[in-house]
Amino acid sequence: MNAQGSPAALAAIAVDNLLFSHYILIVLSAIVVSFFIYRIAIGSIRHLRTLTCLNNDTQRYFRTPNKIYGFIKQHLFYAPLFRKRHSRPVRAGPVDLGTLPTRLQGLLLIGIIAMNVVLCVYGIEWHGPLVTKLKHFRNRAGTLAVVNLIPLVIMSGRNNPLIWLLNIPYDTFNLMHRWFGRIVVSLVITHATAEIINMVVTGTMGEDHPSGFEIFQQTLATTRFITFGFVALVAFVAIILTSHAAFRHAFYETFWHIHVALVSLILAALWIHLQGLTQLNYVKAVIAIWVVERAQRLIILLYRNLGPTTTRANIELLPGDALRVNIHLAHPWIFHPGQHIFLTIPSIGLHTAHPFSLAWSETLPQLAPSPDLEKDTLNSDILSLPQTSLSLVIRRRSGFTNRLYTKCASAPNTRLSLPALVEGPYGGSHDFTSYGTIMLFAGGVGITHQLPFVRSLLAGYASGTVAARKVTLIWVIQAPEHLEWIRPWMTSILAMPKRRDLLRIQLFVTRPRNSREIHSPSATVQMFPGKPNVEKLVEMECREQIGAMGVGVCGPGGLGDDVREAVRKRQGEREVDLLEEGFGW
Numbered sequence: 204m205n206a207q208g209s210p211a212a213l214a215a216i217a218v219d220n221l222l223f224s225h226y227i228l229i230v231l232s233a234i235v236v237s238f239f240i241y242r243i244a245i246g247s248i249r250h251l252r253t254l255t256c257l258n259n260d261t262q263r264y265f266r267t268p269n270k271i272y273g274f275i276k277q278h279l280f281y282a283p284l285f286r287k288r289h290s291r292p293v294r295a296g297p298v299d300l301g302t303l304p305t306r307l308q309g310l311l312l313i314g315i316i317a318m319n320v321v322l323c324v325y326g327i328e329w330h331g332p333l334v335t336k337l338k339h340f341r342n343r344a345g346t347l348a349v350v351n352l353i354p355l356v357i358m359s360g361r362n363n364p365l366i367w368l369l370n371i372p373y374d375t376f377n378l379m380h381r382w383f384g385r386i387v388v389s390l391v392i393t394h395a396t397a398e399i400i401n402m403v404v405t406g407t408m409g410e411d412h413p414s415g416f417e418i419f420q421q422t423l424a425t426t427r428f429i430t431f432g433f434v435a436l437v438a439f440v441a442i443i444l445t446s447h448a449a450f451r452h453a454f455y456e457t458f459w460h461i462h463v464a465l466v467s468l469i470l471a472a473l474w475i476h477l478q479g480l481t482q483l484n485y486v487k488a489v490i491a492i493w494v495v496e497r498a499q500r501l502i503i504l505l506y507r508n509l510g511p512t513t514t515r516a517n518i519e520l521l522p523g524d525a526l527r528v529n530i531h532l533a534h535p536w537i538f539h540p541g542q543h544i545f546l547t548i549p550s551i552g553l554h555t556a557h558p559f560s561l562a563w564s565e566t567l568p569q570l571a572p573s574p575d576l577e578k579d580t581l582n583s584d585i586l587s588l589p590q591t592s593l594s595l596v597i598r599r600r601s602g603f604t605n606r607l608y609t610k611c612a613s614a615p616n617t618r619l620s621l622p623a624l625v626e627g628p629y630g631g632s633h634d635f636t637s638y639g640t641i642m643l644f645a646g647g648v649g650i651t652h653q654l655p656f657v658r659s660l661l662a663g664y665a666s667g668t669v670a671a672r673k674v675t676l677i678w679v680i681q682a683p684e685h686l687e688w689i690r691p692w693m694t695s696i697l698a699m700p701k702r703r704d705l706l707r708i709q710l711f712v713t714r715p716r717n718s719r720e721i722h723s724p725s726a727t728v729q730m731f732p733g734k735p736n737v738e739k740l741v742e743m744e745c746r747e748q749i750g751a752m753g754v755g756v757c758g759p760g761g762l763g764d765d766v767r768e769a770v771r772k773r774q775g776e777r778e779v780d781l782l783e784e785g786f787g788w
Contacts, residue, residue: 220343221481223322224350230318231354234311238369246370249637252751256670262639262750268778277774281781282306287768290783291760292448301448302760304378312382319386323347323393333404341397348390349473349485355383356489360496361545361629370632372784381446388443395436398429428476435472438465456555456602466493500626508533508624516548518607520617522684524599525648526608528559530625535589538564540655541784544627546595551610552603556626559597560757560784562651563658563692564590593625596688598648633782635660636669639750642741644766646679646758650689652784653678653757657706658696665700672705672749677735679711679762683720686710703727711735737762741769745777752777757784 256262283289284303293300304312327339357363358380366373402419422429442465444450451458470490477483508514510533517529528546538561545556566589599608611619635641635656643653657676663669680686686693696702710730715721723729745752756766763783770781 219326220346223325223343224346224482224485226322227318227347227350228353231315235365235369238371242368242370249634253637253670256637256639256750257667260672260749262670262672265639265750266748266752266778268775270775273774273778276780277771279307279310280305281767281771281774283764283767284309287764289760289767290763299448299452302378308375308378312379315382316386319347319351319390323390334401337397337401337404341394341401344390344397345394346482348387348394349477349482351383351387351390352489353485353492355380355387356492358383360492361626362496362499366629366632372630372632374784384443384446388439391436391439395432398432428478431472431475435469435476438469438472441465442469453601456552459555504624504626506534507536507626510534514623514625516546516619516621516623518611518619518621520608520611521596522687523682524608525685525688526597526599526604526611527688528595528597529592530594530623531592532590532625535591536564536593536628537589538593538628538655539631540659541633541652542628542631542655543652544593544595544625544629547624547626548603548607548621549624550621551607555603556624557603558629559595560648560651561593561628562596562654562689563594564655565592566590594692596648596651630784633755633784635671635753635755635782636663637751638753638780639670639672640744640748640752641671641674642744642752642754643674643676644679644737644754644756644758644762645677646762647681647685648688649756649758649762649784650678653755654689654692654696656755658692658699661696661699661702661705664705670750673744673747674706675744676706676708677711677740678708679713679735679758681712681714683712683715683730697728709735709740737765738769738772741766741773741779745773745779748777748779750778752779753782754779755782755784 252265256265282305284306289303289305292302303309323344324340327343328335357365358376361373363373363376365371366376399419402422403416423433424430442462445458445461445465470486470493473486474483474490477486512531512533514533515531517531519527519529521527530546543558543560545558547554547556597604597607599605611617633656641656641660643656645653653676657674660669660671660674664671696706706727708728710728711734712721712730712732713734715732718732721730721732741754754766754770756763767781767783770779773779
């Protein structure tokens with residue numbers, strides 16, 4: 204046996220592989236620490252800005268941008284990977300191919316992919332015997348595949364601790380999760396290919412040996428280690444194929460069941476495949492993370508929905524293929540603007556959960572403040588108390604929402620009351636309290652994300668706890684009948700103290716039936732036909748900007764891209780931040 208094939212050399216190879224896997228964990232940890240430091244710095248600046256602006260109506264100092272930071276936001280943080288498209292999905296005919304990352308996300312992904320490629324090939328004995336090269340390359344790729352499972356699984360969880368630690372939305376982690384999945388599958392295929400080639404080459408090295416493919420077939424059938432490695436390979440390939448955006452969006456519930464089943468199969472197969480190897484520790488860590496996260500969700504789900512009563516959903520039909528769902532909770536929750544929940548209605552969708560933005564919430568009657576308190580204090584206090592009911596607006600699509608809509612439409616008086624399970628709340632990473640000027644764009648049911656911000660800012664303005672001096676809500680709808688989706692909640696908002704001093708509402712109806720449908724109730728609530736000119740609206744607001752300006756958007760991808768482009772153009776001229784909400788899945 205030559206030196207490169209000696210036990211000492213093979214032991215050195217194993218150490219190298221583990222060392223390189225540690226490098227991946229170190230680099231990823233360094234990225235997390237960097238983002239955490241950035242989050243602390245930005246959070247501290249915004250907190251000080253809020254305190255400074257509470258009694259300052261001009262806020263001139265905060266209107267002037269930092270040129271360097273503005274350049275970074277324009278060309279890195281807010282910039283799409285190419286030109287303008289980011290939120291709007293890429294399509295090939297009717298097939299949805301998913302969305303493109305931002306420039307910052309793209310650079311991170313390129314760096315992570317390059318790191319894995321370099322670590323996969325660096326230090327391999329490329330000038331040694333073919334068998335030794337294949338074995339080392341095989342082991343390196345397999346080790347890196349297993350260690351990358353750790354960030355892959357962490358980023359998939361709804362209770363991912365990095366979400367609140369870094370104040371980065373789940374949508375971003377979900378994007379990274381999909382790319383880490385592609386990295387892992389690529390490494391697994393590389394690992395398996397090197398192993399199969401090694402068997403075939405070894406089997407053809409002498410006349411007395413059987414053919415290489417016969418050795419591979421025999422080994423696959425008789426060697427437990429190889430058998431379960433092959434099972435894991437097939438499951439990895441299946442999971443990447445069924446996770447394609449076209450399949451995921453068209454058959455979400457089917458995708459979800461297949462995904463969970465394949466993940467379970469992969470972890471079980473890897474457990475057997477790596478018995479006796481140090482790399483099994485990585486698999487144990489992955490299983491622990493996955494099990495703990497799911498156990499945590501189950502415990503929270505049971506606690507939230509079981510009590511003296513159980514959670515129940517009252518559903519009513521709305522115009523425009525929509526439903527209003529009022530959920531009475533078994534236990535009171537505390538909600539924050541921008542959060543969403545996962546709703547399960549067993550009689551409609553069995554155990555599958557679907558995300559929806561929280562549009563409105565109500566305070567427990569027994570916890571309501573005394574009526575002797577001033578009205579502006581009343582509104583502020585109510586929002587900080589636990590809530591006993593919440594409301595959603597659901598637009599009819601396919602799958603779960605279509606079945607729910609059909610059942611409600613056929614019910615007496617088009618109303619239903621069904622047992623439900625609610626999980627959450629999640630999200631709420633955006634905070635507008637430090638901005639003097641705020642623009643909130645909403646498209647369609649995206650209004651449910653913006654309404655709680657409007658309500659909270661009005662309450663904070665009345666009680667003097669936010670920097671806001673101008674809030675503009677811009678809602679784009681297809682028909683005036685869609686106003687019925689939020690009419691009771693908008694009536695409450697319009698009745699809040701000092702509303703006329705702070706809030707302006709602009710409604711854009713893209714498909715009015717006739718001109719008589721378009722009328723503006725007042726100077727602060729205006730209605731217009733057609734689509735908004737986002738660029739012009741943002742430019743006009745910047746001219747009269749008070750303090751720093753925050754721009755939020757939730758709606759179709761095209762609207763998000765228009766708002767992003769308008770905000771990018773203002774960088775360097777004014778202090779303008781983009782706070783976009785998306786639900787990537």
